[in-house]
Amino acid sequence: MMYEYMTLADNTLITHSQILEKSGEQVVQVHFERPIENGFCSARAELPSYNWIYNEGFTENEITEFTRLMERHAHLFYKYALEEGETVA
Numbered sequence: 001m002m003y004e005y006m007t008l009a010d011n012t013l014i015t016h017s018q019i020l021e022k023s024g025e026q027v028v029q030v031h032f033e034r035p036i037e038n039g040f041c042s043a044r045a046e047l048p049s050y051n052w053i054y055n056e057g058f059t060e061n062e063i064t065e066f067t068r069l070m071e072r073h074a075h076l077f078y079k080y081a082l083e084e085g086e087t088v089a
Contacts, residue, residue, distance in 0.1 A: 002031055003080065005073075011035060014069075016077045018084045022046075028081045032058065032066055047074055 002015040012034040020027050027049075033042045034057075041057030043066065050067055058066070070077070 019081045
């Protein structure tokens with residue numbers, strides 16, 4: 001399940017998962033989605049590695065900016081993921 005975190009000025013919606021266990025490590029997936037004329041741009045990354053799982057439609061510059069945002073907000077993604085999305089930023 002994904003939980004809403006924030007919407008950017010360009011209507012990019014940012015959501016996050018609950019805490020997931022992966023190879024004995026606690027991870028949080030962060031998803032970015034923006035409506036476009038015939039669908040959506042979407043991308044997903046995983047914390048704490050900042051590894052991008054997929055990207056469909058976002059530019060390299062946008063992905064760089066999203067990575068910076070995740071770096072600044074990682075502690076909040078984990079905090080809210082622990083609360084299983086009950087608190088929204």
